[in-house]
Amino acid sequence: MNGAETLVKTLLASGVRVCFANPGTSEMHFVAALDRHPDMRCILSLFEGGVSGAADGYFRMKGEVAATLLHLAPGFGNAFANLHNARKAQSGVLNIMGDHADYHLRFEAPLKGDTIGVSQSVSHWTRVCAEPGRVASDAAEAIAVARAKNGQIATLILPANMAWDAADGFAVAPRPPALQRPSPAQITAAARALRQPGAILLVDGPVLWSDLGLLAKRLTKSAGARLMQPFFVSRFRRGAGAVKIERMAYRIEDNLKLLAGAPALVLCGTTRPAGFFAYPGLPSTPDDPDTRLIDLCSREMDIAWTLQALADKVGEAELGPEDFTALDLPALPDGALTVAKVGEAIGHLMPDNAVVVDEGISASYHLAPGLKRARGHDALTITGGSIGFGLPNAV
16 A cells, blocks of 8 residues: 555545546556545546636535645646635635655756645645655545635645555544634624614625525514625525525625615625725725624634524514515527626526526626526626636536
């Protein structure tokens, strides 16, 4: 057994069963180990951005960490844009980046690069395997990091000789630490703020696609508050049957109007809204200067517990048909082609429970009205704004 095989065994023992791969020469021993374990599903991609985008989409839809296999610093660099999108989506991804054998790094080989530097610029955690006997334990720690805090990017750099040298055994990733929670005083303050007329609860994460959306709607309805979501999110339900949640706009000018006059903006599972870019004469953030900003629960905290604690304070109103999106299929459009008509055509034809991977940025705003009237579906957006994510995420 060698280091590569202990790595594959550790992945399987820890519940990581999918690897999106674009390997090169340095990763051949790991590829051979994958072939000896048919219970590990290895999916090849011709481009590294396809690998990272697919792992991002896998986590968004399945909620499980997948591995990527990337070829040295240049290969990781090719995957960077979609790793950036994955980080903004808070997707858990485990990158395995091959490298030259450690004794070869003193020479200026063509593919030699700053593997640590390129990894640290997008990863929450980076480690270089330094001993074949520690590959398994390093991998187990990487998996735990990728699963922690609702999803992180972890990168394990595997020099070729760490993969081919002899090693034994495997490790099992420990459970990630418990998620942090707001204090009782913070819950009380947020509940009081939400009872003010015009107050807003801004939510993200699983609230937008799971039963937590029902809870958020019940508590905001009871408190008399508005329930909103950011424009760019990892995943949300839309169309028939979806809980009605106001979606922020792309343009900062529109968001200034949406948030104007709100006495309080409570954040749960999200960050303070900011403009996509800065523009002359416009603020960077759309919240009203007089609005009280309450950062109740970050993306890394226990969102489900926080919502339930809020509901315990403000109550839960009964929901009715008016709280859900009704099916209202747009007619098939004709005439001159526009972005809005594209949205109407897709909305008319799309089947139940489709998954829409929306790579649009400014154009998405005009697609949305037609898609909102469609059959119920999941929508994935370009959270990091880095184009080239659509097809890979759809894999």
